[in-house]
Amino acid sequence: MAFKKTYHQKKETIEKKWYVFNAEGKTLGRFASKIAMILQGKNKAIYTPSVNCGDYVIVVNAEKIKLTGNKLRDKVYISHTFYPGGLKETPMSRIMEKYPERIIELAVKRMLPKTNLGRLMLKKLKIYKGPEHPHKAQQPEAIEL
Numbered sequence: 380m381a382f383k384k385t386y387h388q389k390k391e392t393i394e395k396k397w398y399v400f401n402a403e404g405k406t407l408g409r410f411a412s413k414i415a416m417i418l419q420g421k422n423k424a425i426y427t428p429s430v431n432c433g434d435y436v437i438v439v440n441a442e443k444i445k446l447t448g449n450k451l452r453d454k455v456y457i458s459h460t461f462y463p464g465g466l467k468e469t470p471m472s473r474i475m476e477k478y479p480e481r482i483i484e485l486a487v488k489r490m491l492p493k494t495n496l497g498r499l500m501l502k503k504l505k506i507y508k509g510p511e512h513p514h515k516a517q518q519p520e521a522i523e524l
Contacts (some may be wrong), residue, residue: 388427397519411486480506
């Protein structure tokens with residue numbers, strides 16, 4: 380009996396595309412999950428879990444992302460300095476007014492694998508506040524979610 384061998388993608392043969400997404404009016408969680416899928420390469424037929432086969436993603440209009448419920452008022456981001464009394468709590472509203480791109484970045488980051496490969500995938504994510512981005516030379520393809 381002959382068995383078919385499983386195809387494993389090589390990193391040298393991967394073609395990476397650039398995509399532009401407009402975050403205006405999109406719900407944060409659903410938007411971030413779609414971006415995480417593309418960064419991992421799960422939208423391709425040649426997906427291989429051990430290879431960074433995802434595409435580059437550019438997000439514009441990050442300040443116009445939609446948050447459901449009372450997240451803007453109630454959600455708190457927590458970090459710790461690893462020193463006694465070093466717990467830092469930052470409300471989502473403060474992050475949204477100063478650095479709206481961080482909210483999308485953190486949402487996507489937490490959906491990616493927590494490995495070296497996940498950190499490489501996150502480097503392919505470019506987020507901008509306004510409608511302009513400096514990646515026109517890569518000829519990104521605009522996609523509507």
